Amino acid sequence: xxxxxxxRSLKKRFGAVEVLCGVDLSLEAGEVLAVIGDNxxxxxxxxxxxxxxxxxxxxxxxxxxxxxxxTSPKQARHAGIETVxxxxxxxxxxxxxxxxxxxxxxxxxxxxxLPVVDKRTIQRETQRLIDSIESHIPDGTSTVxxxxxxxxxxxxxxxxxxxxxxxxxxDEPTAALAVMERENVIKLSRMLASKDVGVIYxxxxxxxxxxxxxxxxxxxxxxxxxxxxxxxxxxxxxxxYMTGYTDRQIA
Amino acid sequence: MATHDSDLxxxxxxxxxxxxxxxLNRRHLPVETLVLALTLSLWVVMAFSTPNFLTANNIINILxxxxxxxxxxxxVLFPILIRGIDLSVGSVVALSGVVCATLLTMGMPIPIAIGxxxxxxxxxxxxxxxxxxxxxxxxxxxxxxxxxAYRGGAFLVSGGTSVFGLPQExxxxxxxxxxxxxxxxxxxLVIGLILHFILSRTRTGRYMVAMGSNYESARRAGIxxxxxxxxxxxxxxxxxxxxxxxxxxxxxxxxxxAAVAYELNAIAAAVVGGASLFGGRGSVLGTFIGALLxxxxxxxxxxxxxxxxxxxxxxxxxxAVVVYVDNLHKRRQSGLK
Numbered sequence: 001x002x003x004x005x006x007x008r009s010l011k012k013r014f015g016a017v018e019v020l021c022g023v024d025l026s027l028e029a030g031e032v033l034a035v036i037g038d039n040x041x042x043x044x045x046x047x048x049x050x051x052x053x054x055x056x057x058x059x060x061x062x063x064x065x066x067x068x069x070x071t072s073p074k075q076a077r078h079a080g081i082e083t084v085x086x087x088x089x090x091x092x093x094x095x096x097x098x099x100x101x102x103x104x105x106x107x108x109x110x111x112x113x114l115p116v117v118d119k120r121t122i123q124r125e126t127q128r129l130i131d132s133i134e135s136h137i138p139d140g141t142s143t144v145x146x147x148x149x150x151x152x153x154x155x156x157x158x159x160x161x162x163x164x165x166x167x168x169x170x171d172e173p174t175a176a177l178a179v180m181e182r183e184n185v186i187k188l189s190r191m192l193a194s195k196d197v198g199v200i201y202x203x204x205x206x207x208x209x210x211x212x213x214x215x216x217x218x219x220x221x222x223x224x225x226x227x228x229x230x231x232x233x234x235x236x237x238x239x240x241y242m243t244g245y246t247d248r249q250i251a
Numbered sequence: 252m253a254t255h256d257s258d259l260x261x262x263x264x265x266x267x268x269x270x271x272x273x274x275l276n277r278r279h280l281p282v283e284t285l286v287l288a289l290t291l292s293l294w295v296v297m298a299f300s301t302p303n304f305l306t307a308n309n310i311i312n313i314l315x316x317x318x319x320x321x322x323x324x325x326x327v328l329f330p331i332l333i334r335g336i337d338l339s340v341g342s343v344v345a346l347s348g349v350v351c352a353t354l355l356t357m358g359m360p361i362p363i364a365i366g367x368x369x370x371x372x373x374x375x376x377x378x379x380x381x382x383x384x385x386x387x388x389x390x391x392x393x394x395x396x397x398x399x400a401y402r403g404g405a406f407l408v409s410g411g412t413s414v415f416g417l418p419q420e421x422x423x424x425x426x427x428x429x430x431x432x433x434x435x436x437x438x439x440l441v442i443g444l445i446l447h448f449i450l451s452r453t454r455t456g457r458y459m460v461a462m463g464s465n466y467e468s469a470r471r472a473g474i475x476x477x478x479x480x481x482x483x484x485x486x487x488x489x490x491x492x493x494x495x496x497x498x499x500x501x502x503x504x505x506x507x508x509a510a511v512a513y514e515l516n517a518i519a520a521a522v523v524g525g526a527s528l529f530g531g532r533g534s535v536l537g538t539f540i541g542a543l544l545x546x547x548x549x550x551x552x553x554x555x556x557x558x559x560x561x562x563x564x565x566x567x568x569x570x571a572v573v574v575y576v577d578n579l580h581k582r583r584q585s586g587l588k
Contacts, residue, residue: 073473074473077473085471089465089467089468089471089472090465090468091460091461091464091465091468091469091531092464092465092531093460093461093463093464093532094457094460094464098461102457102468102469102472103458103473103474104472105454105457107454110452114452114453115453115454116453117452117453
């Protein structure tokens with residue numbers, strides 16, 4: 001059986017700099033795969049290829065056993081790859097529900113003619129979603145402006161969940177959060193996986209990574225230098241790979 | 252946008268309009284409610300201070316004034332919502348009045364003259380949107396250039412003087428009353444309802460709020476930014492043209508010196524009515540309340556014989572205070588003290 005998502009010898013250069021030098025990666029449905037590495041290791045570039053932000057120079061991306069090429073984030077999203085960005089990309093002045101449905105609002109015909117946003121459906125679906133993720137979002141009609149960092153993260157994840165994403169990419173989801181709220185994000189990531197979503201979790205806090213991930217891939221200078229199951233490794237080992245200590249043996 | 256949220260919160264049992272009104276008040280506190288309270292108390296004070304205020308004639312006068320001001324302000328609200336601005340509307344009001352009047356005196360039928368004038372509005376709005384979206388010129392700059400250029404255009408078209416000799420039907424339109432309410436007010440009401448509908452009910456309205464609130468999130472959500480930018484600036488210019496035609500009808504001439512500094516009044520009305528100059532916030536109803544306050548102040552000052560220069564000072568102070576109060580409220584809401 002083929003993997004949910006497969007990246008094969010992906011390459012990317014920016015001018016003279018080779019940022020990705022042949023990355024291979026596979027992601028199964030229902031698992032959390034953490035991708036870690038030092039700044040500049042190529043994590044962001046890698047996910048920007050998967051989410052359709054950058055075109056690749058060479059290599060292949062397979063989704064559900066089909067080769068895919070995305071020329072925009074919209075296309076990737078359409079294919080079932082949702083990215084929750086570090087800055088969350090929520091519109092403060094809109095409600096939780098309006099954010100979840102932004103760009104994909106259900107409409108109905110007003111007086112049988114004019115297409116208007118179907119607020120009732122949005123409200124109902126949002127409430128159901130909030131209840132299902134148990135994330136302490138007060139209610140779907142409050143604007144996002146008043147929410148905490150963790151609640152915003154939950155909204156962004158809920159958005160991915162609602163739209164039946166096959167793959168969800170979480171880009172440093174806890175970077176700006178209080179310690180208390182990190183636990184919640186970890187819970188939400190596990191919940192996504194339990195619903196058979198493949199989760200790619202970018203991060204650098206090793207304690208957190210070891211807690212959330214099923215498997216861990218370590219990047220170093222544009223390569224994946226090590227892939228391991230979370231229970232088979234330790235912080236010490238991961239740090240060795242992240243800092244290139246073992247690089248000579250791998251290359 | 253309050254209206255989005257308020258409708259979202261519609262309980263199954265509650266009637267839609269009742270809940271909209273309730274949550275509207277809740278969410279718009281304090282700015283719009285404050286401004287409304289201020290306006291109403293001014294009405295009460297004026298009713299007691301001069302016998303001329305609460306007369307049918309004077310109220311109709313206020314309604315006429317607030318109608319044209321509101322229409323311009325409704326339009327300006329849209330660029331403000333997407334975090335832009337339109338400073339050219341005052342000049343567009345003058346230009347459209349002069350152009351329409353000139354076409355009419357050339358013997359063109361009224362509907363065609365009006366249609367061509369509105370096309371001019373679409374062209375100006377498109378040019379503004381193109382400059383902002385494609386050429387990357389800041390909205391402030393391109394519309395400031397427009398403020399100069401369209402005023403110049405109005406003088407050129409009219410040869411530097413007012414255009415006289417409008418058809419009788421047009422001149423009498425602005426004086427007409429239906430059900431005891433000025434036709435201008437009805438016109439404003441219809442335009443306001445249409446724009447409110449667009450803003451609170453359609454995807455386009457929602458996308459404008461999203462774009463003004465967080466440009467990146469709007470873009471990543473796959474929203475057609477270009478379409479939204481064109482829409483906002485075209486609404487602004489077209490409503491300015493409508494206001495220009497109405498003003499021409501009210502004055503019975505096309506005047507190139509009409510509506511000087513109206514853009515500032517319009518922006519002030521929107522801002523006092525709850526719009527944020529940082530985008531993403533504002534409403535048609537609030538803008539109307541803002542315009543009503545300014546029209547009331549102007550009218551009261553006239554009746555009380557207060558120097559109009561003081562009136563300008565008072566208006567300026569009011570804008571500063573309202574924006575300050577709004578900021579205070581916003582900071583408290585987001586927990587930053």
